[in-house]
Amino acid sequence: MTTPPLACQPHDHRHCIEQALAEAETLCARHGLRLTALRRRVLELVWQSHKPLGAYDILAVLSEQDGRRAAPPTVYRALDFLLEHGLVHRIASLNAFVGCDHPDHAHQGQFFICRQCHAAIELERSTISDSILDSARSLGFRVEAQTVEVVGLCARCQATP
Amino acid sequence: MTTPPLACQPHDHRHCIEQALAEAETLCARHGLRLTALRRRVLELVWQSHKPLGAYDILAVLSEQDGRRAAPPTVYRALDFLLEHGLVHRIASLNAFVGCDHPDHAHQGQFFICRQCHAAIELERSTISDSILDSARSLGFRVEAQTVEVVGLCARCQATP
DNA sequence: ATCGAAAGTGTAATAGAATAACGTCCCCAT
DNA sequence: ATGGGGACGTTATTCTATTACACTTTCGAT
Numbered sequence: 047m048t049t050p051p052l053a054c055q056p057h058d059h060r061h062c063i064e065q066a067l068a069e070a071e072t073l074c075a076r077h078g079l080r081l082t083a084l085r086r087r088v089l090e091l092v093w094q095s096h097k098p099l100g101a102y103d104i105l106a107v108l109s110e111q112d113g114r115r116a117a118p119p120t121v122y123r124a125l126d127f128l129l130e131h132g133l134v135h136r137i138a139s140l141n142a143f144v145g146c147d148h149p150d151h152a153h154q155g156q157f158f159i160c161r162q163c164h165a166a167i168e169l170e171r172s173t174i175s176d177s178i179l180d181s182a183r184s185l186g187f188r189v190e191a192q193t194v195e196v197v198g199l200c201a202r203c204q205a206t207p
Numbered sequence: 208m209t210t211p212p213l214a215c216q217p218h219d220h221r222h223c224i225e226q227a228l229a230e231a232e233t234l235c236a237r238h239g240l241r242l243t244a245l246r247r248r249v250l251e252l253v254w255q256s257h258k259p260l261g262a263y264d265i266l267a268v269l270s271e272q273d274g275r276r277a278a279p280p281t282v283y284r285a286l287d288f289l290l291e292h293g294l295v296h297r298i299a300s301l302n303a304f305v306g307c308d309h310p311d312h313a314h315q316g317q318f319f320i321c322r323q324c325h326a327a328i329e330l331e332r333s334t335i336s337d338s339i340l341d342s343a344r345s346l347g348f349r350v351e352a353q354t355v356e357v358v359g360l361c362a363r364c365q366a367t368p
Numbered sequence: 369a370t371c372g373a374a375a376g377t378g379t380a381a382t383a384g385a386a387t388a389a390c391g392t393c394c395c396c397a398t
Numbered sequence: 399a400t401g402g403g404g405a406c407g408t409t410a411t412t413c414t415a416t417t418a419c420a421c422t423t424t425c426g427a428t
Contacts, residue, residue, distance in 0.1 A: 082405070082406090120406065120408095122386065122387075158342075158343060158346060167348070171342045173338040177335045181330055185212060185319060187357070187359055189357055189358075192356075192357050193357070200348055204349055241375080261414080262414070281377065285377095302385095
């Protein structure tokens with residue numbers, strides 16, 4: 047067993063947030079994208095934890111905590127931007143969004159979601175994606191996007207029921 | 208390349224429907240489950256094509272075509288029953304439901320969904336699920352459910368753009 | 369045969385997720 | 399300075415799903 051992922055270990059999460067924001071700044075600067083205050087704030091909120099966050103949860107914080115006039119499109123537009131540039135991922139089975147660990151390159155990870163602590167661990171294993179591509183090839187199917195979302199119990203939650 | 212799946216080939220689809228209903232009858236009889244008229248009808252509607260069907264599409268047919276008084280819970284309850292016993296699968300990325308090819312044993316397939324013709328091809332490849340289980344093991348993660356949904360172009364739609 | 373519990377369905381209301389359509393503002397390249 | 403495009407605000411609506419409660423049917427136990 048390899049090093050347990052940060053997502054399901056106690057850790058200084060401020061560091062995760064800072065790093066995610068810094069990487070986003072860098073990425074946007076490099077690609078000439080505008081990381082506006084709103085987009086930055088939404089990214090920060092998504093990174094408040096390793097748990098996927100619903101768009102309406104974000105909306106509630108913007109309205110109540112930031113005092114910002116916000117309606118659904120405000121949030122969804124920011125999320126669309128972040129998704130498009132790989133800064134967050136959408137978890138289809140939860141209708142929720144989670145920060146991306148390594149937005150430096152285009153990818154779609156595989157997600158291991160704990161049903162107890164709700165942490166989402168992102169992996170990027172070629173053994174999984176290759177096995178999908180192999181199966182696709184056997185069908186003559188051209189893959190454009192992969193969604194892999196696994197639900198279960200993370201190591202930590204197995205230990206503390 | 209193996210035999211192309213029925214889902215993206217022209218075929219006598221009435222046979223698919225008949226077989227699915229027959230298998231459902233058998234399965235319910237064997238397990239002492241009640242395949243009521245409503246449940247049977249919903250299963251039949253889901254099997255009208257190989258395209259995942261939304262709950263509200265089903266609802267519309269029940270109301271307009273069958274003249275049945277139907278509200279959302281009517282449909283969702285039937286779908287819950289069919290899901291629970293493996294007769295249909297839910298496609299999370301589409302919020303839609305598709306008939307199961309082989310409800311004879313508990314399983315969760317992998318779905319290859321054509322973005323053009325919308326057909327969903329179900330596979331059950333141990334290479335995919337094993338690679339997921341391997342990755343999970345390396346995390347110490349206990350898998351309870353797998354969602355694998357691949358979007359792209361089926362062989363047929365690649366040929367006819 | 370009849371009773372009663374459990375399962376199934378009808379009904380109304382509501383919650384939750386996402387998008388459409390339109391207007392305004394602001395930045396900045398010409 | 400100006401006008402064009404991107405970002406955001408606003409209102410309304412659509413689509414998806416669940417809660418809560420009432421009524422009915424089914425089926426086993428008596």
